[in-house]
Structures are given as C-alpha cells and as structure tokens.
Amino acid sequence: MFVEGIDYYVDDQGRYVFTEAAHLKRGYCCKNKCKHCPWGYGKETGEVKKSK
Numbered sequence: 001m002f003v004e005g006i007d008y009y010v011d012d013q014g015r016y017v018f019t020e021a022a023h024l025k026r027g028y029c030c031k032n033k034c035k036h037c038p039w040g041y042g043k044e045t046g047e048v049k050k051s052k
Contacts, residue, residue, distance in 0.1 A: 006019065
C-alpha cells in the first residue's frame with residue numbers, strides 16, 4: 001500500500017509522482033526514466049546502475 005507524502009505526491013499538474021521510497025518498495029526498475037529512480041535509470045546513460 002502506498003502512502004501519500006511518503007511514497008508519492010501530486011505535482012502542480014495533478015500527476016502522481018512516485019518517490020524513491022515507493023520505487024524501493026516495488027523492488028525493481030521499470031525503465032521508464034522515473035524522476036526519483038533510486039537506480040538512476042536514464043539519468044545519463046540510459047542504463048540501470050547495478051547497486052544503490
């Protein structure tokens with residue numbers, strides 16, 4: 001279960017944005033270049049970092 005303010009927030013345009021905590025709960029990278037990706041996917045290389 002996700003909790004607003006911890007796992008996600010709603011941005012100025014009304015979109016739900018997952019935090020790093022939510023991604024870590026899920027346990028894997030979805031490779032969608034999420035804003036708060038704890039694995040860093042797509043930030044520079046477009047690849048997932050092996051460890052956090």
